[in-house]
Amino acid sequence: MNDLKTMILGFCTPWIIYALITLLHIILPARKVKGYIKHEKTGELLDYRLNGILVLPASIILWFLLGYFKLVPFNWLYTVRWESLAGAVVMGLLYSFIIVLRAPSTGKFLCADFWFGRIKDPQLKNGLIDAKMWLYLIGAVMLQLNILSFAAHHWQTFAASGQVNPGYILGTAMLTWFCWEYLFHERVHLYTYDFIAERVGFKLGFGCLSFYPYFYSVSLWSTVNLPNPGLPLWLTVIFGIIFWGGWCLTRGANMQKFYFKIAPEKSFLGIKPEVLSDGKHSLLVNGFWGKSRHINYLGEIIQGCAVALAAGFAFSFPAACFVWLYPLYYTGLLFTRQVDDDKICKAKYGELWDAYTKKAKYRIIPYIY
Numbered sequence: 001m002n003d004l005k006t007m008i009l010g011f012c013t014p015w016i017i018y019a020l021i022t023l024l025h026i027i028l029p030a031r032k033v034k035g036y037i038k039h040e041k042t043g044e045l046l047d048y049r050l051n052g053i054l055v056l057p058a059s060i061i062l063w064f065l066l067g068y069f070k071l072v073p074f075n076w077l078y079t080v081r082w083e084s085l086a087g088a089v090v091m092g093l094l095y096s097f098i099i100v101l102r103a104p105s106t107g108k109f110l111c112a113d114f115w116f117g118r119i120k121d122p123q124l125k126n127g128l129i130d131a132k133m134w135l136y137l138i139g140a141v142m143l144q145l146n147i148l149s150f151a152a153h154h155w156q157t158f159a160a161s162g163q164v165n166p167g168y169i170l171g172t173a174m175l176t177w178f179c180w181e182y183l184f185h186e187r188v189h190l191y192t193y194d195f196i197a198e199r200v201g202f203k204l205g206f207g208c209l210s211f212y213p214y215f216y217s218v219s220l221w222s223t224v225n226l227p228n229p230g231l232p233l234w235l236t237v238i239f240g241i242i243f244w245g246g247w248c249l250t251r252g253a254n255m256q257k258f259y260f261k262i263a264p265e266k267s268f269l270g271i272k273p274e275v276l277s278d279g280k281h282s283l284l285v286n287g288f289w290g291k292s293r294h295i296n297y298l299g300e301i302i303q304g305c306a307v308a309l310a311a312g313f314a315f316s317f318p319a320a321c322f323v324w325l326y327p328l329y330y331t332g333l334l335f336t337r338q339v340d341d342d343k344i345c346k347a348k349y350g351e352l353w354d355a356y357t358k359k360a361k362y363r364i365i366p367y368i369y
Contacts, residue, residue, distance in 0.1 A: 011087040014142065018091065018209070020062070022269025023143050024055045025134065035190040036261065037121055039071045042294065047127035048190060052137045052183030059141050063148060075156060077149035083204050085214050086143075094209030096202040101130070124252075131200050133186070135208035142213035144179040150217065150224045163227035166237050167312035171220055174243050177217075181251065184198025188258045193337065197344055202311050209253045215326065222322035229312040239310045246302025253288035253296035261282045276359070280354045292362040294341065297334035304330045338363055 024046050030051035037046050067074035077084060096114065103118035122131040151172040173204075182189070189195065198204055228256045256268045264273060264282065274286035303329030313319035342363070345351045363369055 005191030006080060007083050009092075010115045010179065013077065013080055013084045014088040014089060014209075014213075015061075017142060018078025019139050021055060021059060021138055022129070022134070024058050025051060025137060026128065028052075028054045028058065029202060031187070031362070032127075033187055033190075035195065037190070040120065041251055046121055046123070048130050048133060048187075049127055050133070050186040052133075052140065053180075055137060056141055056144060056183050058082075059145060060148065063145055072182075074152035075149050077130060077146050078153040079222070081146075084237050085248065086211075088210040088214065088217055088360055089206075092202075092206035095209055096205040098212070099205055100201050104153065109246070114200065115202050117204060120199045121195075122200055132195055132198075132204065135200075136189070137183070137207035138180045139212035140182055144215055146174060147175050147220060150220050155225050158227055161227075165223070165226065165228040165312055167229070167231060167239070167310045170224060170236055170240055170257075171307050171310040174240075174303070174310060175217060177247070177311070181247070185254070187249070188254055191258050191261050192254065193341055197341070205256065215329070216319070218325050219323040223311045223313050224318055226313060231312050236310065237314075239306050240258065243303050243306030243308070245298045246304075249288070249299030249302065251297045251299075251300065256287050256289065257284060273300050274360055276352060276355050278349075281349050283349065283352060283356045286355055290337070290360055292364055293357065293360045294334070294338045295366070297338060297364050300334060301327060301330050335364065340356045 028051050030049035033048050033050060034045040035048050039046055062070075063074075066072040067076075067171060073079065077235070080155050099122065100114050100118055106113055106117075119131075123129065151169070154168050155164060194204070252269070256271065259266050259268045260273055264275070268287065273284055273289040274290070276283045276285050292298065308314050308323045308327050311319070311323050315325055342353075349356070
């Protein structure tokens with residue numbers, strides 16, 4: 001009976017957490033900003049409420065208090081990890097079906113509409129809740145809570161024997177940084193591919209509700225019950241440096257583009273913008289964006305590799321089969337996205353894009369690809 005109760009509670013856990021995150025998003029103070037995307041009917045810039053940087057710590061504090069007062073164990077999300085994943089999968093499927101089927105067809109096959117979505121920028125009550133911002137907020141906060149719960153379990157399992165894996169703690173710190181800095185830069189992401197080009201369907205809905213908060217921590221999930229592998233401290237430090245380098249590429253590129261869009265004359269990190277223009281459109285062609293056309297994707301992949309390496313079992317089987325899934329996924333996702341993005345840019349900018357590709361010859365990896 002207790003096992004059945006645990007299974008039911010575990011299945012309901014992501015539903016409860018997502019509801020609490022939504023409530024915090026609604027009631028906590030928020031910055032109200034104009035985005036980059038225009039309303040498809042009115043042509044006006046969309047309004048957004050941004051408060052992820054408040055929702056995240058509020059959620060962590062709630063997780064800590066529940067554990068501290070022994071209302072919910074610190075490692076609850078580890079204990080019910082499979083039931084929780086099942087609950088998130090069901091929610092992701094339901095959300096995807098509802099958001100797609102309630103909207104008119106785009107004229108494509110139903111399977112294409114279901115995967116990519118039909119509505120581009122759904123919002124409730126004039127931006128009180130924007131679907132894309134809500135989905136990414138849910139994903140980031142749930143990922144953070146999963147990470148903390150798994151780290152608590154690892155600590156409880158190995159602290160007494162002195163076998164806590166420093167690399168596991170580093171991997172936890174890396175993904176924690178990933179969540180915090182993403183929500184700190186919420187406004188910047190209004191100017192990225194996801195908000196500019198994508199619609200809301202299974203890919204985005206299921207991705208953020210079911211895939212992102214669970215799969216991104218697969219290296220920690222698969223090594224949580226493994227003791228310290230005994231890697232030298234200097235090697236662990238190098239893994240941290242690799243992660244930091246990848247983050248600098250991604251965040252630097254995104255910030256340079258962001259400032260170029262909101263203040264085209266403003267320098268970034270001392271780099272004065274160099275621009276190609278046809279009188280209607282302008283493209284940034286120096287700094288990060290002169291090295292390759294999607295150098296931010298390279299940074300994402302490097303960060304994923306660093307997380308896999310940090311766990312300490314990147315070349316030890318069978319753990320290695322799992323810790324590399326995250327960077328391999330990113331590689332497949334971003335290399336195919338680069339192709340789609342280039343097609344979109346070619347259609348939008350025409351000969352200007354051709355001129356840019358002559359300046360920025362490489363697609364993702366400078367001097368290689």
